[in-house]
């Protein structure tokens with residue numbers, strides 16, 4: 001694609017300078033593309049109701065055209081224009097979790113173009129919990145379609161630097177407001193099926209959803225690579241390769257930390273003997289016990305919030321260090337652990353060793 005000039009706009013995350021937000025909003029109104037922070041990861045935004053603008057997102061990211069986008073709104077009321085109907089359960093979810101990292105799949109209204117939903121008759125909608133994202137949508141005066149602001153196949157960006165690395169020269173502007181808070185993407189839940197179906201675990205946990213909804217089904221691709229027929233995959237994003245680091249990634253899973261650590265070190269030694277550059281994704285306690293070329297800690301072993309916040313940045317850092325193999329410790333599937341393990345397992349192409 002033709003190289004573009006990408007504006008870098010710095011703002012204060014909690015209280016963004018309105019004159020700077022207006023520059024970005026003007027770009028959106030004119031049909032351009034702007035990367036902006038949300039509470040989860042950085043998104044690459046364009047006017048969700050303008051099919052030409054939306055196409056620019058697909059081109060900039062190299063995103064397959066059959067992978068639909070999330071439409072971001074700045075108020076709860078905006079959802080009414082975008083959907084055909086609003087089931088009662090959905091109103092409960094909005095009351096409890098918006099603004100926040102919960103994306104709702106609903107029947108789309110006619111104003112949402114097919115390009116935004118990749119031809120589906122449903123639309124994904126969320127209201128982000130980030131002052132910069134909310135100010136941008138409000139000033140633009142239109143809902144903003146935004147996938148994560150990475151090149152297709154790379155980990156989602158949690159820093160403006162990640163966006164620059166992937167998309168500089170390919171988009172009109174990047175709003176830099178520092179690191180994002182949650183670090184993994186929003187939870188995606190399909191509210192068009194009889195029983196709500198979790199398509200992607202994320203910032204709002206399965207436990208939180210069950211508290212409100214009672215029954216929630218877990219789509220089989222959330223945790224394992226089932227050989228599903230492509231037509232049976234409800235969220236097109238699931239069939240695309242995701243979050244893949246350049247290095248080979250292996251996950252060691254199990255119940256006992258000691259057993260996991262022994263296996264991590266054993267595999268690391270095997271690769272080092274072969275002359276490979278080996279990285280280990282450890283935690284604050286275990287990192288001192290290993291011997292490898294590059295050792296990084298995702299955080300306190302029991303602090304899943306911290307691990308989620310660091311995960312994508314660390315995957316990118318391993319790539320920068322040109323390691324051949326990364327061996328990662330698995331964690332439990334409780335709370336946001338489900339989202340963390342879903343991303344890690346995908347990044348590892350389900351290359352998992354279980355020590356139990």
Ligand code: TXA
Nearest residue numbers: 040042043068069122123124147148185186235236237
């Ligand atoms: O936290 C997030 O969700 C971030 C920030 C920027 O909001 N966005 C994000 O977008 O992660 P993206 O495009 O990387 O992931 C959206 C996921 C994809 O897996 C896509 O297939 C799914 O949502 N999706 C979008 N519309 C859908 C629909 N109508 N039906 C089913 N799945 C849908």
Ligand code: MG
Nearest residue numbers: 147148149156
């Ligand atoms: Mg993405």
